[in-house]
Amino acid sequence: MERLTADELRGLFLFEHLDEDKLNWLAEHGQIETRKAGTLVLAEGEPATCFFVLLEGTVALTRNIGGERVETNRTDYRGSYFGATQVYLQADVPSKTIYQMTVESITDTRMFQLTAQDFGPIVREWFPMAMHLLEGLFFGMQNTQRAVNQRERLLALGSLSAGLTHELNNPAAAAVRATAALRERVAGMRHKLAMLASGAIDPKTLTGLVKLQENAVERVAKAPKLSPMEVSDREDEVGDWLDDQGVRNGWEVAPVLVAGGLDVEWLEEAVGLCAPETKEAAVRWLAYTVETETLMAEIEDATTRVSTLVGAAKQYSQMDRAPFQVIDVHELLDSTLIMLNRKIGDIEVVKDYDRTLPPIPAYAAELNQVWTNLIDNAIGAMGGSGTLTVRTLREGGDAVVEIGDTGSGIPPEIKSRIFEPFFTTKAVGEGTGLGLDISWRIVVKRHHGDITVESEPGNTRFRVRLPLDPPPEHATPEAPATFDGA
Incomplete structure (x- = not known):
């Protein structure tokens, strides 16, 4: 079994400041792993059992988005790390963690590997103060996001x-x-x-x-x-x-x-x-x-x-109905428009429905939250006058819902950031920056769909794609937030 020496480990930026005893411990417990080009190093969703540091070659990191593998990063930088990057946050290492990404060898690769069972405890033992800071930051952000999520929903419900x-x-x-x-x-x-x-x-x-x-x-x-x-x-x-x-x-x-x-x-x-x-x-x-x-x-x-109105409210809230059901997406859109009628005011509403669209399997109440966020943003973008277009169509095996407005559009420099949590262009107190992030999670994570935007002044269109066939076991539960160093 090939191993690195303490001096070789010191040459990696992640370990360069460790003392000799710690380097020797890593050299003793770690080993060299190699992969041929085109093979998987680890797969998203599997138990996170190993921590990897890249020594040679190129790897690509991908995530499953809407049933498709989307590449998020590609690197040949020596010392890049991935895999069980969060096991040190678990006190009972690491049975509850899973890989948040898929990593594939693009070329032949050589990596330093530590098992999660070894990696988690030694990080906690070696860096107790850093662990307190990391845990506070990580779990604090989770709690903050959860609280703001609830506040966002309460504000929307109040409105x-x-x-x-x-x-x-x-x-x-x-x-x-x-x-x-x-x-x-x-x-x-x-x-x-x-x-x-x-x-x-x-x-x-x-x-x-x-x-x-x-x-x-x-x-x-x-x-x-x-x-x-x-x-x-x-x-x-x-x-x-x-x-x-x-x-x-x-x-x-x-x-x-x-x-x-x-x-x-x-x-x-x-x-x-x-x-x-x-x-x-x-x-x-x-x-x-x-x-x-x-x-x-x-x-x-x-x-x-x-x-x-009472019927629309009942349809909107999905009161007395199962969370996951086969629904007519047009009923959800109509109930949302009725609920937002006061905000719509003098804005012209154009419905272009494809009535041949079959019912779709979905979490209806959560989709209503998506329509609310998109329509409410479109209303806000038009400043009280303009045309709101709600269109449905079928593309292959997907149902597509398009929400369009004639507002000023999304500036190109921020278009790539609109789905980021807490990012907002609204004035302080008018938005939390979570509406589109929540919508993205509902569409992509819960329904294995996709949400995209095309925008220019006078023509902004959000397109939501939803599969017509139910996903395995309805839909996968939402994964926790992740960070990969690669």
């Missing part, structure tokens, strides 16, 4: 909750107002019925009123949408006609009749046949009918909007 509350308040308030007005109108109709009971309205007149009422109800349901100018003209026309018929305060009744789709032509035909002494009663009865139908339609519309 969405405020928007949802505002959206719910409008239709709920409308329903309350319409219900109060409806109560008054029903009271008026009960008064008319009391007049009938006292003989103030004869049965023949009542029969005519009931027929007019039925026709008016049908008319209200088909009332056309009029422009403000058309409404004003028609109210003047109906008001003049009511004055001609001797109806008192016709200007008060005219807006109600016009809102129900009743015009002079219809009124002439329906009311004109009534006896002069019953025309005003007929008009008033019609006004009560139209307003009652209009108010009930308003209540129905308001409560439908509330129900739609």
